[in-house]
Amino acid sequence: MKRNLRRIVYTVFIVALVLGGYQLLESSAYPEQAPELVKRHFYTSVEVPDSLVFAGEEVPLEYFDVFESLDRELLVNSYFHSQTLRFIKMAPRFFAIIEPILKQDSIPSDFKYLALAESGFDPRAVSPAGAVGFWQFMKGTARDYGLEVSGEIDERYNIEKSTHAACAYLHESYEKYGSWTMVAATYNAGRNFIASQIERQQETNYYDLLLGEETSRYVFRILALKLVMENPRKYGFDIPEDEFYPLWETKTIKISEPVSNFADFAQEHNTNYKILKMLNPWLREAYLTNNASKTYEIKLPAEGFRLLRKQENAEN
DSSP: OHHHHHHHHHHHHHHHHHHHHHHHHHHHHSTTTHHHHHHOOOOOOOOOOSOOEETTEEOOTTSHHHHHHHHHHHHHHHHOHHHHHHHHHHHHHHHHHHHHHHHHTTOOGGGHHHHHHHHTTOTTOBOTTOOBTTTTBOHHHHHHTTOOBSSSBBGGGOHHHHHHHHHHHHHHHHHHHSOHHHHHHHHHHOHHHHHHHHHHHTOOOGGGOOOOHHHHHHHHHHHHHHHHHHOGGGGTOOOOGGGSOOOOOEEEEEEOSOBSOHHHHHHHTTSOHHHHHHHOTTBOSSOBOOTTOOOEEEEEEOTTTTSOHHHHHHHO
16 A cells, blocks of 8 residues: 555656646746746637639628628638648649639639539538539439439539539529629529529629528638638648649540449459549449440549559659
8 A cells, every 4th residue: 555655656746847847948938928828829810812803703802791701711711720731632633623624614713612612522422411522413403414313323423524514504503693603602502592582682792692601601611712722821731742632643444334343343454442433433333234335434543543652753
């Protein structure tokens, strides 16, 4: 019993000694401010720009409500460090796929941030309402825009095809509203809801409409993502280029016949089931019956696909 008591006393003494030394070190480094620095962390506000453009349209930052709404979303994205860091690291990989399609389909490049706001760069994203993929299509809407949705195939998970479908939807909305900002709002709330609010409030400008919490913040979240992603260091994110996630280097093959087992199929093409499904999340089963003999394009990893680029550079 006495031996255990001595051990306890000795342990308490050592802990007190260490803590006292730590406080002394803090006090010597900051002799006048040590107590405050030990207790507090200091946070700063983020800079809201004097002017901002979305898809060629000016954001009226001279209005206090618009300014404060953008400030709110900038704070959220600037201080949600882990998520925003991940977005910045992943952006080159997925923007390299999305941007050329937006350009090809004559959609402003800023809409890539809408895709990010919708899915968080998760090709497998599924909302509580059942919207799926990068562009969060509902099943019926996806079929309306030419995407195949079945038990074995769901092209809402196909980044290229769903981006083309989203571009068609966005164009139709622009023809109706003549404003890309309103197009972004309707993507979140739906055309019918926005149309009803325009009629009710007799306003046609997004920034003049009273909308629900989600839609009233939606465009500002896109704007905040645009600002942070275009100038990360300005908002406190300093990431070396070699820490960005590498682009996916792939090759494409076409199949028009059934596939009895995609695990076997993957091994036959020098990869595995995990990587095959990573590159083709629209393949929803471990097989493909393909009774209609439809032609599908399947991505396969190029040689060295899984190697980190810095390792490859070191070997070279």
